[in-house]
Amino acid sequence: MRRLAILGASGHGKVVADAALCAGWDEVCFFDDAWPGLERNDEWPVVGDFTRMLRQEGADFNAAVVGIGRNEVRLAKMAALKDAGVPLTSVVHPASVVSRYASIGEGCVIFGGAIVNVRADLGDGCIINTGATVDHDCRLAEGVHISPGANLAGNVTVGDGSWIGIGACVRQGVIIGRNVMVGAGAAVVSDIPNDVTVVGVPAKVVERN
Numbered sequence: 285m286r287r288l289a290i291l292g293a294s295g296h297g298k299v300v301a302d303a304a305l306c307a308g309w310d311e312v313c314f315f316d317d318a319w320p321g322l323e324r325n326d327e328w329p330v331v332g333d334f335t336r337m338l339r340q341e342g343a344d345f346n347a348a349v350v351g352i353g354r355n356e357v358r359l360a361k362m363a364a365l366k367d368a369g370v371p372l373t374s375v376v377h378p379a380s381v382v383s384r385y386a387s388i389g390e391g392c393v394i395f396g397g398a399i400v401n402v403r404a405d406l407g408d409g410c411i412i413n414t415g416a417t418v419d420h421d422c423r424l425a426e427g428v429h430i431s432p433g434a435n436l437a438g439n440v441t442v443g444d445g446s447w448i449g450i451g452a453c454v455r456q457g458v459i460i461g462r463n464v465m466v467g468a469g470a471a472v473v474s475d476i477p478n479d480v481t482v483v484g485v486p487a488k489v490v491e492r493n
């Protein structure tokens with residue numbers, strides 16, 4: 285019996301749980317700081333807070349994944365789990381298509397309908413959400429989130445902690461900096477510097493983060 289521990293009893297966490305069970309895990313359990321007030325996340329038990337997860341108390345588990353959408357929080361929790369010696373894993377939904385020539389970092393989640401094409405390189409803690417595509421030779425740094433239905437053309441680079449919003453698209457070869465927010469439905473056709481929010485078609489900077 286193999287049990288996966290998920291940090292973060294949220295909606296995103298539920299999708300991670302469902303993907304994990306589809307991918308062959310026998311059971312999942314959640315850890316969340318809302319425990320012990322929060323006992324369940326939908327179908328699944330919440331068995332402890334983050335402190336208990338770090339100590340591997342509350343339930344036996346074989347590996348852990350962080351199911352938290354906020355990129356900087358996800359990376360910080362992953363680092364703490366690693367320091368505590370908790371084994372991290374990635375979850376890849378069997379109805380995604382991940383090239384055998386792609387490289388997937390530790391603690392990534394790839395949901396149903398997503399495609400990661402040949403020689404794409406994903407850093408640790410990335411989320412490739414439902415139906416998103418990451419095409420050939422893309423390089424995603426750590427903690428990047430590609431939202432549902434967003435499309436990266438070939439050879440796109442995305443920096444640490446950046447978030448590509450739902451339904452956005454990125455032209456081939458574009459370099460997106462770190463800590464960038466690309467708004468829902470944006471079309472990114474030129475390079476984007478660090479620490480900005482861009483929206484629109486074509487995408488323009490509207491805010492410094």
Ligand SMILES: CC(=O)SCCNC(=O)CCNC(=O)[C@H](O)C(C)(C)COP(=O)(O)OP(=O)(O)OC[C@H]1O[C@@H](n2cnc3c(N)ncnc32)[C@H](O)[C@@H]1OP(=O)(O)O
Nearest residue numbers: 413431432448449450465466467468469470481482483484
């Ligand atoms: C499974 C899941 O749920 S995964 C989650 C997927 N979610 C996403 O991808 C969310 C992406 N987020 C967005 O697009 C957000 O709207 C952001 C980050 C770009 C901006 O959010 P906020 O800072 O809260 O902006 P706010 O909603 O207050 O809007 C400010 C202005 O920008 C405009 N605006 C906001 N988002 C966009 C957008 N994507 N494209 C164009 N204009 C936008 C608003 O219309 C508003 O304009 P106004 O001042 O003329 O009225």
